[in-house]
Structures are given as C-alpha cells and as structure tokens.
Amino acid sequence: MGVTTETIAKYYSQAFETFDKHREPPPIEVSFYPYVGINHTIRIRNGQVFVRIAEICRDLPASAQRALALILVAKLYRRRVPTAAKELYGAAVSTDEYRIRAVRNKRKHGRKVISSPKGAVYDLEKIFDSVNYSYFGGSIPKPTLSWSARKTYRILGHHDATHKTIVISKSLDSPTVPKFIVEYIVFHEMLHIYHPAKIVNGRRYHHTPIFRRNERKFAHYEEAERWIEKNVRKLKREAKKK
Ligand SMILES: [Zn+2]
Structure with a gap:
C-alpha cells in the first residue's frame, strides 16, 4: 500500500527542516506524474515547492518515500545526499518489481504519448516562462506542459483544468512555425x-467576453490569427504525412 500525497508532503517538510533548521519549511504540493520511467522532479515556484513522483512509484513504502524526500531536497539545496537515504531508496526501486513496471510502462506508452515539454524546435517550459513573465507578471502556476502525441491541426492547444495540463499540438513544433505562434497558443x-x-445554468463558458478581450492583448494578436488562418491547410497536410 502506498502513502497518501499529504503524508508524503510531510516527509518533504521534515526533509527541508533537516537541511535548513532555521527556516519554516515552504508549502509543498506532491503529485504523482506519469513519467515513463522512474524519474521525479522537485522545483520551487514563487515560494511553493512542487514535487512530482513517478506514477510507478505510487506504492513505495513509507521508508522509501521518506528517503526520496531527503534525496530530492538535498539536490535542491545542492547538498550531499545522505548515504542511508540513497541506499534505502535505491534498494526499494531496484527490486525486480519496479524494473519490470518501468519497462512495461515504456512499452505501453512508447516514448510518444507522454512527451517532454522540450520539442525538436521549441521548449514549452521556456515559452511558458517568458509568456508568464511578459503578460501575467509570473503569476500563473506552471501546469504540466506537453507536446501532443499526434500532429493535430484543428486543435492547436488544450488546457485540462482537472489534470493541470496544457498540451500544444506537435504540428507547431516545427522550424516553419514562427515562435510567436507557439507563444500565442500557449498564451x-x-x-x-x-x-x-464560468458556469451559468449548469453550462460551462470558457471563452467569455473578458477572456476574448484579454486575448487581444497579445502583442502579435492580429498577425497570429492571420498566420493560423493562412496555414491551417498546410498544418493539415503535414499532419496527414507519415
Ligand atoms: Zn480556448
């Protein structure tokens, strides 16, 4: 049986206290993330810590989760990882069970379904950061960013509020697509x-008038709309190519 994300968050608080006794541990959000392999990430944004643990490690025992917390926080502080933690965690994930699970996961998803935000041409994390800085004063919490598995051309972007994910069509990750187009879709x-x-009478409204007004604040709004209109056929052709 795995440990709840709330309990895991407590391990991270304790780990922060281990490395920095004089400061209150920051607020911590832990989630499981469908990484293809056994990867985990930790990062700080606006004073909040975000930890993503590979989905396949969801049911690691408490001791291994606690060890992993020490490892990731040590990395964040660029400090030496305590040997005991390294060994404990290492022993837990090197069991056949986890290795088999990782391999099976890779086979199931290929490398395509869960793609990284770094495309062949554009890095969605970088684009997100610069758009966030320019238009939102850095206030938008970073969701999971990903290129779509297939080159969709009708839907160029999608935001999933439940899973806190933004997916951008892979058809835009191309040297023939200007950067401001990717920025516009991310925006x-x-x-x-x-x-x-907005929910009115049980219906959800996504593109409200205020949304549309703010959309026009994009620096290259007209140009971007024109480009999309002009190039949608080309994107379609590219999408149909194998
Ligand atoms: Zn929309």
Whole structure:
C-alpha cells in the first residue's frame, strides 16, 4: 500500500527542516506524474515547492518515500545526499518489481504519448516562462506542459483544468512555425488558467467576453490569427504525412 500525497508532503517538510533548521519549511504540493520511467522532479515556484513522483512509484513504502524526500531536497539545496537515504531508496526501486513496471510502462506508452515539454524546435517550459513573465507578471502556476502525441491541426492547444495540463499540438513544433505562434497558443491556454470557466445554468463558458478581450492583448494578436488562418491547410497536410 502506498502513502497518501499529504503524508508524503510531510516527509518533504521534515526533509527541508533537516537541511535548513532555521527556516519554516515552504508549502509543498506532491503529485504523482506519469513519467515513463522512474524519474521525479522537485522545483520551487514563487515560494511553493512542487514535487512530482513517478506514477510507478505510487506504492513505495513509507521508508522509501521518506528517503526520496531527503534525496530530492538535498539536490535542491545542492547538498550531499545522505548515504542511508540513497541506499534505502535505491534498494526499494531496484527490486525486480519496479524494473519490470518501468519497462512495461515504456512499452505501453512508447516514448510518444507522454512527451517532454522540450520539442525538436521549441521548449514549452521556456515559452511558458517568458509568456508568464511578459503578460501575467509570473503569476500563473506552471501546469504540466506537453507536446501532443499526434500532429493535430484543428486543435492547436488544450488546457485540462482537472489534470493541470496544457498540451500544444506537435504540428507547431516545427522550424516553419514562427515562435510567436507557439507563444500565442500557449498564451491562449494560460488565459484559461487565468480565467477559469464560468458556469451559468449548469453550462460551462470558457471563452467569455473578458477572456476574448484579454486575448487581444497579445502583442502579435492580429498577425497570429492571420498566420493560423493562412496555414491551417498546410498544418493539415503535414499532419496527414507519415
Ligand atoms: Zn480556448
């Protein structure tokens, strides 16, 4: 049986206290993330710590989760990882069970379904950061960013509020697509975070008038709309190519 994310968050608080006794541990959000392998990430944004633990490690025993917390926080502080933690965690994930699970996961998802935010041409994390800085004063919490598995051309971007994910069509990760187009689509999806859907009589409204007004604040709004209109056929052709 695995440990709840709330309990795991407590391990991270304790780990922060281990490395920095004089400071209150920051607020911590722990989630499981469908990484293909056994990877985990930790990062700080606006004073909040975000920990993502590979889905396949969901049911690690408490001792291993606690060890992993020490490892990730040590990395964050660029400190030496306590040997005991390294050994404990290492022993837990090197069991056949986890290795088999990781391999099976890779086979199931290929490397395509869960893609990284770093595309062949554009890095969505970088684009998100610069759009966030320019238009939102850095206030938008970073969702999971990913290129779509297939080159969709009708839907160029998608925001999933439940899973806190923004997916951008892979058809835009191309040297023939200007950067401001990718920025524009990311900007649009970020507006969905900034303006959550309004519910009126049980119906959800995503593109409200205020949403549309703010969308026009994009520096190259007209140009971007024109480019998309002009190139949608080309994107379609590219998508149909194998
Ligand atoms: Zn939209």
